Amino acid sequence: MSETTTLTIAAVQERVEAIFRRAGLNAVQAGALARVIVAGERDACKSHGIYRIEGALRTVKAGKVKPDATPELLPQEGSAIVKVNAMGGFANPAFELGLPVLAERARTLGLAALVINDCTHFSALWPEAEGLTDMGLAGLVMCPSYATVAPTGGNKPLLGTNPFAFAWPREGRPPYVFDFATSVAARGEIELHRRAGKPLPEGWAIDASGNPTTDPDAALAGAMLPFGGHKGSAIGTMIELLAGIMIGDLTSPEVLDYLGTTTLAPFHGELIIAFSPEAFAAGRPGNPFDRAEVLFDAILGQGARLPSQRRFAARAKSEVDGITLTAAEMEQLERLHTLGLDAVA
Amino acid sequence: MSETTTLTIAAVQERVEAIFRRAGLNAVQAGALARVIVAGERDACKSHGIYRIEGALRTVKAGKVKPDATPELLPQEGSAIVKVNAMGGFANPAFELGLPVLAERARTLGLAALVINDCTHFSALWPEAEGLTDMGLAGLVMCPSYATVAPTGGNKPLLGTNPFAFAWPREGRPPYVFDFATSVAARGEIELHRRAGKPLPEGWAIDASGNPTTDPDAALAGAMLPFGGHKGSAIGTMIELLAGIMIGDLTSPEVLDYLGTTTLAPFHGELIIAFSPEAFAAGRPGNPFDRAEVLFDAILGQGARLPSQRRFAARAKSEVDGITLTAAEMEQLERLHTLGLDAVA
Numbered sequence: 001m002s003e004t005t006t007l008t009i010a011a012v013q014e015r016v017e018a019i020f021r022r023a024g025l026n027a028v029q030a031g032a033l034a035r036v037i038v039a040g041e042r043d044a045c046k047s048h049g050i051y052r053i054e055g056a057l058r059t060v061k062a063g064k065v066k067p068d069a070t071p072e073l074l075p076q077e078g079s080a081i082v083k084v085n086a087m088g089g090f091a092n093p094a095f096e097l098g099l100p101v102l103a104e105r106a107r108t109l110g111l112a113a114l115v116i117n118d119c120t121h122f123s124a125l126w127p128e129a130e131g132l133t134d135m136g137l138a139g140l141v142m143c144p145s146y147a148t149v150a151p152t153g154g155n156k157p158l159l160g161t162n163p164f165a166f167a168w169p170r171e172g173r174p175p176y177v178f179d180f181a182t183s184v185a186a187r188g189e190i191e192l193h194r195r196a197g198k199p200l201p202e203g204w205a206i207d208a209s210g211n212p213t214t215d216p217d218a219a220l221a222g223a224m225l226p227f228g229g230h231k232g233s234a235i236g237t238m239i240e241l242l243a244g245i246m247i248g249d250l251t252s253p254e255v256l257d258y259l260g261t262t263t264l265a266p267f268h269g270e271l272i273i274a275f276s277p278e279a280f281a282a283g284r285p286g287n288p289f290d291r292a293e294v295l296f297d298a299i300l301g302q303g304a305r306l307p308s309q310r311r312f313a314a315r316a317k318s319e320v321d322g323i324t325l326t327a328a329e330m331e332q333l334e335r336l337h338t339l340g341l342d343a344v345a
Numbered sequence: 346m347s348e349t350t351t352l353t354i355a356a357v358q359e360r361v362e363a364i365f366r367r368a369g370l371n372a373v374q375a376g377a378l379a380r381v382i383v384a385g386e387r388d389a390c391k392s393h394g395i396y397r398i399e400g401a402l403r404t405v406k407a408g409k410v411k412p413d414a415t416p417e418l419l420p421q422e423g424s425a426i427v428k429v430n431a432m433g434g435f436a437n438p439a440f441e442l443g444l445p446v447l448a449e450r451a452r453t454l455g456l457a458a459l460v461i462n463d464c465t466h467f468s469a470l471w472p473e474a475e476g477l478t479d480m481g482l483a484g485l486v487m488c489p490s491y492a493t494v495a496p497t498g499g500n501k502p503l504l505g506t507n508p509f510a511f512a513w514p515r516e517g518r519p520p521y522v523f524d525f526a527t528s529v530a531a532r533g534e535i536e537l538h539r540r541a542g543k544p545l546p547e548g549w550a551i552d553a554s555g556n557p558t559t560d561p562d563a564a565l566a567g568a569m570l571p572f573g574g575h576k577g578s579a580i581g582t583m584i585e586l587l588a589g590i591m592i593g594d595l596t597s598p599e600v601l602d603y604l605g606t607t608t609l610a611p612f613h614g615e616l617i618i619a620f621s622p623e624a625f626a627a628g629r630p631g632n633p634f635d636r637a638e639v640l641f642d643a644i645l646g647q648g649a650r651l652p653s654q655r656r657f658a659a660r661a662k663s664e665v666d667g668i669t670l671t672a673a674e675m676e677q678l679e680r681l682h683t684l685g686l687d688a689v690a
């Protein structure tokens with residue numbers, strides 16, 4: 001029963017892409033979606049790996065994402081804003097389309113922003129953040145989610161778990177990158193506690209009356225709490241403003257109204273801000289990339305960790321050894337490929 | 346003994362400006378510095394009010410800031426980056442010089458950044474954040490500080506209390522604005538506990554061996570902790586990277602090395618990113634300012650607060666009634682004016 005199968009990263013990509021093609025996604029949607037899912041699996045970030053395929057298919061089946069959308073780049077000449085309309089498809093192909101233009105603008109202007117509108121968001125934000133560092137750029141990525149988090153002092157879901165990611169490029173090694181929810185915990189973690197019949201840690205959630213609770217059911221009926229008290233609540237609000245309202249896309253309460261559920265991938269926009277460290281540091285003493293290494297060495301030198309290192313270690317292993325899937329995972333891939341959208345409710 | 350004096354905001358500005366002129370600051374330094382100090386006093390934000398005059402004078406006396414500096418705008422044609430060199434003076438006149446150029450660039454390009462280099466930082470960041478909203482822009486402001494905060498998992502001061510501010514403009518009323526340290530508490534709060542002989546709340550600090558402590562002396566000899574655990578630690582690190590290293594200015598450990606103390610105002614740089622909501626929202630449904638009000642109403646509607654509201658209430662009162670100072674405060678202003686730099690150690 002502990003039989004496993006090891007495949008190259010390319011082979012997993014091919015299989016996942018084939019599943020999406022079979023389910024009716026066009027080539028740009030299927031390719032980009034498979035790339036972020038395989039990246040999650042490669043990095044041993046299982047919550048964003050092949051486990052996510054079903055959710056994507058459910059969202060397609062519910063008619064809440066266009067499987068055959070072709071994202072469109074909207075020319076904004078003479079602007080530091082690059083806009084891509086995902087045309088109701090997934091965010092990932094829209095990002096792939098916009099990234100080279102964003103990078104060129106950021107190099108020319110010093111900083112630039114990529115706005116993705118009308119997309120279904122699906123993956124973690126670190127694939128986007130690492131897309132920037134692959135281009136030698138630093139950057140910030142943020143988007144709303146569904147209304148599941150109460151602002152500090154409030155008692156009802158309003159903000160999303162609004163992820164916030166940042167990355168800084170490092171020469172010859174993986175970037176400095178963080179990507180986290182602005183809630184204390186991800187919604188999935190509460191669900192895992194519920195299934196395991198375990199109480200939540202204090203401070204994660206409130207019940208429907210606004211009182212602190214450690215009961216997962218009460219938490220799911222109530223609201224999650226922002227990380228870091230009023231400071232995290234403020235950052236979550238900032239993300240609604242910048243990556244929802246400012247870019248003319250849905251806020252977390254509007255997403256929930258539109259979908260009516262948190263079980264499908266959310267439909268909203270995304271904001272990516274890219275910085276050229278060379279342009280910013282020009283004319284100033286010191287090389288910014290060398291100086292950043294001094295900072296990272298000082299962090300590591302006192303026994304603290306840099307974020308994402310576990311992911312990068314798994315990646316290095318996967319690149320050499322391939323990706324190992326369990327028999328159940330292999331069967332699941334087989335089943336999804338055979339049944340397509342019939343495999344999901 | 347409870348005698349107080351009430352002055353108009355303009356009259357307090359005149360007095361504070363005169364103190365700085367008397368202490369050898371030129372007109373641009375004295376004017377800008379007095380404006381942020383008076384803004385603090387006006388907003389009943391005493392920790393950034395006239396209490397700060399002495400610290401500014403001590404920094405001048407120690408030769409760590411140039412009282413007669415004239416900030417220089419560095420032309421960066423065709424760029425989204427506006428650079429101002431503070432020329433060793435305070436950050437505030439450099440910001441005042443750069444703001445109109447930043448606003449013009451942000452309106453033209455959609456977003457733009459103002460970099461202030463070689464400045465002594467002195468005030469809270471909300472005056473800068475509100476400078477942006479006065480121009481109808483949204484924005485982010487950040488800067489390093491002194492190394493007093495241990496990264497999560499570490500045991501020694503490395504990061505600064507690195508403030509992070511954001512503001513969004515609101516029509517006909519004060520902006521949505523937050524401005525907070527990325528440490529759990531400000532260093533001044535630990536000092537206040539020490540003076541009062543009171544233990545610190547749990548989670549604020551570690552001692553010199555890296556163990557949690559509630560003893561203010563042990564905390565001051567050890568390190569403060571970032572807010573929100575590893576997430577706040579990551580944001581603090583991001584600020585070192587973007588607003589220290591990327592802009593070619595000092596990081597928090599470098600600031601501490603340079604000054605050798607945390608009792609003088611820190612010398613480093615500052616990063617201000619400005620967004621034009623109109624430019625971002627162009628061509629999309631809905632007016633971003635109206636939509637933001639819906640979000641704010643929803644926050645207030647569940648009994649949560651918007652940040653800075655206490656400050657704005659105090660401001661509204663000061664604008665009508667003037668600023669009331671105690672007899673001790675009036676004497677202090679008199680003494681600083683008479684003695685100039687001789688008033689400080």
